[in-house]
Amino acid sequence: MILISSPHQLLHALCALRFDREARNLAIESPATLVMWSYQVTDHSPNSQSRQFFDAALKGFPFITAMLPSLKERKGPLSAYQKLSKRSAWLRDYLNIVPGECAAFYYAHDASSEHTAQVFMQALSAKRNICYGDSPGFLYPPTKPPAPTFDFSLRGLKNFFWFTRVNIAAQWIAAETALTVIDFDDLDRSLPHPHHTVIPSEILVQTLTTLKRFFTPALRLEQEIGARSETELAWVLILSNFTSSKLTVESDELELYVQICRKHIVPGGTIYIKRHAGTPAAFVTQLLRRLDDYKAEKLPDRLDCLPIEFLSQVLESCGIISVSSASALLSLLNAPRLIHALTAENIDTFFRPHHKKYMTLANEQILKKTKHAQPALPPNIFKN
Structure with missing residues (x-):
């Protein structure tokens, strides 16, 4: 399963998918599910630019099935202000999955304040978790967010409330592997981090050539x-x-x-x-x-x-x-x-x-x- 939140991440997600499958001697065109994650109202309209982009781009990858949670679902049970554990439980039912059955989960390892990837990782309990970098390669510490310093401002109250939503009792899950097109060498070496591998440029060019064919x-x-x-x-x-x-x-x-x-x-x-x-x-x-x-x-x-x-x-x-x-x-x-x-x-x-x-x-x-x-x-x- 692949989690993606914007069109610019697609190239990197597909490069990571291909490289990972080749490295493990798996069939490159094995079925995969791409979950498109958006809270933008315009993205959910029937003929939105985002939908048109993914419809065109994925024509070259017929083995990938795309899913787009509705805006109502995105702002309701999957909202960043729902408890993370509650979001994960709802997502498990929505995807109709059995924890542990997913072979691999790929996600953009960005600094999202919503920690949406964590929701998926808790729900899936995938055999392998792989991040493909904050396009095209910046990485962030895969750690649980620290408690914010409390102050009596509106911003402080909002940050404190958000922290209570992600402060789960379960173990915080991190990716074991990071696959990026570029190595910016920006990891904090004092913190644990995933094993980092740079995707060969040949895969980048081949994937891009396939993607742009239908535009x-x-x-x-x-x-x-x-x-x-x-x-x-x-x-x-x-x-x-x-x-x-x-x-x-x-x-x-x-x-x-x-x-x-x-x-x-x-x-x-x-x-x-x-x-x-x-x-x-x-x-x-x-x-x-x-x-x-x-x-x-x-x-x-x-x-x-x-x-x-x-x-x-x-x-x-x-x-x-x-x-x-x-x-x-x-x-x-x-x-x-x-x-x-x-x-x-x-x-x-x-x-x-x-x-x-x-x-x-x-x-x-x-x-x-x-x-x-x-x-x-x-x-x-x-x-x-």
């Missing part, structure tokens, strides 16, 4: 952008979700992108904005207004759910500006004009004081991997 709108866009790039170098600015993640405030994130564009792109240049899944549409509208010195436009809405690595021909023909771990991932593909634009000065200027240390360390690891990574295969591997 006709993306192929048309690549042709259009490629034609424009014959006369001028266009740029793609990949947004992150710093504001939504509480790492900064909206005004500072906007100014960060404006200053980055001024540093790397001459006025009048063409800029395509790649929206992050967690970025509100209103934010993009404000950014476009601020970039009035450029020919700036947002990539089509229908591609919002499409991870940037799917646009392989765009990566080849355009300049790419990234401020997140996407830089390290794209370094493994063919992106000859890739710039990781987030600097130590940016972090000091635009991020909240108590997040600066974390951002600085993470950014240093990204820069290190971006600088030394090489394309896995020849430049024409993605051409159709």
Whole structure:
């Protein structure tokens, strides 16, 4: 069983699944279940972008059955504010499973405050638990959340109440294995951690090639952008979700992108904005207004759910500006004009004081991997 919460995790989940099965000499196309986990209202509509993405992507993997708990279920019995043990018991009935029968459980090892993966691990009691990293490879200590420092603020009361929801009597389950596309070497060695293995780049490229085969709108866009790039170098600015993640405030994130564009792109240049899944549409509208010195436009809405690595021909023909771990991932593909634009000065200027240390360390690891990574295969591997 595979747990996934957003389209950008799918590539990494499938790479982990394939590598793990190959390593254990299991049939690669053995049946698997993919549980899509979302609390976004729009994701649950019949023709949502998220549904369309998974419908198209999984056509190349017919052995995988997809499930999407409803919004009512997500906000009801599976809510983060239900007791974790109660959520696990409900999930066991919902999935109609016998604890211990699941051969392997794969999940994105992120820092989710909901600890949703723990709900599944408690419910499944799988023979093996495998995390595939917070895309594409950052890992977090697989430990039970510590009790928060209590204070009488609204935030303090909310954190204390949440802790009572996850403070289970049962043993906290952790993954035995971590399979990631990149090793950022960010584990705290003073804590127990899963055995970490880096997935070969060949599996990354092969899986990506299969995934993108059914995305006709993306192929048309690549042709259009490629034609424009014959006369001028266009740029793609990949947004992150710093504001939504509480790492900064909206005004500072906007100014960060404006200053980055001024540093790397001459006025009048063409800029395509790649929206992050967690970025509100209103934010993009404000950014476009601020970039009035450029020919700036947002990539089509229908591609919002499409991870940037799917646009392989765009990566080849355009300049790419990234401020997140996407830089390290794209370094493994063919992106000859890739710039990781987030600097130590940016972090000091635009991020909240108590997040600066974390951002600085993470950014240093990204820069290190971006600088030394090489394309896995020849430049024409993605051409159709």
